[in-house]
Amino acid sequence: MTPAPDLTIRGSAAIGDALLFAPLTLTLAAGRWTCLLGGSGVGKTTILRLIAGLDTGADFTGQITASDRQPVPEQVAYMAQDDLLLPWATVAQNVLLGARLRREKPDLNRRDQLIERMRLQDHMGKKPGELSGGQRQRVALARTLMEDRPIVLLDEPFSALDARTRADMQDLAAEALQGRTVLLVTHDPGEAARLGQSILVMTQNGITPCHPPHAPAPRSVDDPETLEAQGALLRLLREDAA
Amino acid sequence: MKLLSALAATVFALAVWQGIVSLTDLPKFILPGPVLVAETWWQNRWIIAENTWVTAVEVVIGLACGTVLGVLTALQLANSRVARVLVQPMLVFTQALPVFALAPLLTLWLGYGLWSKVAMAVLIIYFPITSSFFDGLMRTPPGYLDLARTMQAGPRAVLWHIRIPAALPSLASGMRLAAVYAPIGAVIGEWVGSSQGLGYLMLLANGRAKTDLMFAAMLTLGVFSILLHLTVRRATARIAGETR
Numbered sequence: 223m224t225p226a227p228d229l230t231i232r233g234s235a236a237i238g239d240a241l242l243f244a245p246l247t248l249t250l251a252a253g254r255w256t257c258l259l260g261g262s263g264v265g266k267t268t269i270l271r272l273i274a275g276l277d278t279g280a281d282f283t284g285q286i287t288a289s290d291r292q293p294v295p296e297q298v299a300y301m302a303q304d305d306l307l308l309p310w311a312t313v314a315q316n317v318l319l320g321a322r323l324r325r326e327k328p329d330l331n332r333r334d335q336l337i338e339r340m341r342l343q344d345h346m347g348k349k350p351g352e353l354s355g356g357q358r359q360r361v362a363l364a365r366t367l368m369e370d371r372p373i374v375l376l377d378e379p380f381s382a383l384d385a386r387t388r389a390d391m392q393d394l395a396a397e398a399l400q401g402r403t404v405l406l407v408t409h410d411p412g413e414a415a416r417l418g419q420s421i422l423v424m425t426q427n428g429i430t431p432c433h434p435p436h437a438p439a440p441r442s443v444d445d446p447e448t449l450e451a452q453g454a455l456l457r458l459l460r461e462d463a464a
Numbered sequence: 465m466k467l468l469s470a471l472a473a474t475v476f477a478l479a480v481w482q483g484i485v486s487l488t489d490l491p492k493f494i495l496p497g498p499v500l501v502a503e504t505w506w507q508n509r510w511i512i513a514e515n516t517w518v519t520a521v522e523v524v525i526g527l528a529c530g531t532v533l534g535v536l537t538a539l540q541l542a543n544s545r546v547a548r549v550l551v552q553p554m555l556v557f558t559q560a561l562p563v564f565a566l567a568p569l570l571t572l573w574l575g576y577g578l579w580s581k582v583a584m585a586v587l588i589i590y591f592p593i594t595s596s597f598f599d600g601l602m603r604t605p606p607g608y609l610d611l612a613r614t615m616q617a618g619p620r621a622v623l624w625h626i627r628i629p630a631a632l633p634s635l636a637s638g639m640r641l642a643a644v645y646a647p648i649g650a651v652i653g654e655w656v657g658s659s660q661g662l663g664y665l666m667l668l669a670n671g672r673a674k675t676d677l678m679f680a681a682m683l684t685l686g687v688f689s690i691l692l693h694l695t696v697r698r699a700t701a702r703i704a705g706e707t708r
Contacts, residue, residue, distance in 0.1 A: 267488075271610075274610075274613075275613065275614070275615050276610050276613060295614070295616075296616060298614055299614065300610065300611060300614040302607060302610070302611075304607050306605075306607045306608060306610075308608070308626065308629070308630075310629045310632075310703075311629075318619065319615065320615040320617075322621070322625055323612055323615050323616075323617030323618075323621045323622065323625055323626075324615065324616055324617060324618075324621070325618075325621060370565075375614075393617045401672070408689070
């Protein structure tokens with residue numbers, strides 16, 4: 223992997239005549255987790271999709287630049303709420319999807335290492351339909367890691383999981399994605415408080431930076447300061463919605 | 465259970481049929497009873513078998529050709545906007561034509577033999593195959609396409625590794641439909657001009673007031689169609705199930 227760059231988004235987006243978000247500047251620090259927290263419809267997923275170079279249905283005026291001046295979409299790996307595993311392909315094949323789509327020679331050793339790291343070695347030959355929600359998200363994480371990109375975009379990847387599995391996945395992802403520039407889009411204040419090395423709250427009025435708790439991420443689920451931060455973030459979300 | 469209910473339905477249908485025949489006392493050239501039809505079927509089993517074979521060959525070749533043609537057309541349509549603009553309206557227009565009316569023309573072009581019947585079967589199943597597979601190709605879950613895009617995949621790789629496999633269940637349902645339509649096509653072809661096949665046998669029997677033989681041939685065609693449908697369903701169940 224090339225060293226993770228800083229990423230800066232500067233601009234505004236509109237759908238037709240309606241402004242989706244006003245001019246804003248957002249910086250993702252190199253090699254760190256930035257959590258973008260907000261309710262539905264404020265445009266946080268739009269920002270993530272703009273960085274990934276995906277269609278958004280909105281017109282974006284502005285610039286997205288990486289500090290290493292490389293084209294951004296070629297440096298990102300993407301993980302969504304839906305695990306997006308191909309149901310007809312096995313776990314092993316799904317992990318290798320990127321290489322197959324680019325017609326590259328797949329690195330089988332690396333695949334096996336990642337599958338083992340995600341504790342999926344007993345499921346290599348299974349189809350996604352035979353796995354639990356948590357296992358499926360672990361396959362998706364292995365697929366994301368297989369891409370080995372310096373920037374990782376996470377669009378609420380854990381929000382469909384039950385509380386326990388979600389906490390496990392948060393720990394696993396925080397550890398596995400260390401050293402990459404990560405943008406986690408989420409509507410869950412608890413998730414932002416646990417994982418954010420930088421936390422941004424996005425509302426109709428723009429983006430407000432918040433102080434993350436002092437403990438290193440991933441923070442323990444019952445860390446008092448983390449819980450307090452979670453409360454403060456939720457309060458902020460509710461105030462702005464009112 | 466399924467077999468049992470199918471058996472019960474068959475017995476019930478035969479009873480109704482026999483009931484109508486007994487009550488109305490119609491002459492047997494108007495409506496023969498099930499027993500007579502069974503007897504006739506048994507007496508003519510070799511003739512029926514021979515003609516069933518002829519029709520079956522037409523249907524299977526037609527099904528294969530129609531599927532290949534439909535799949536290729538759908539791929540072309542999905543791949544090229546120009547093809548969609550130029551070909552799709554024409555494809556829909558052909559569905560507004562009574563394809564049956566083309567049967568005499570096909571006989572004129574392709575002769576009385578096998579190929580005019582194959583062509584008729586192909587004409588009938590081409591549209592369901594094409595449109596079902598094309599629909600499937602155009603309705604790839606958008607999340608997969610997003611993922612492929614972030615992986616810097618080219619359009620051919622996306623087609624091959626994602627869009628086609630995701631569209632296979634749609635193709636499978638088109639093929640199941642085609643399996644029911646194809647025998648109808650072949651029989652229409654035989655009606656217009658032929659010297660063998662179940663359609664020919666039905667027409668021949670009808671012309672000579674051998675209504676019992678006509679029924680025997682028709683029921684044989686029905687059973688054949690159902691068996692073909694079940695076979696195709698079984699063959700496609702795997703892909704349909706796996707990609708769901």
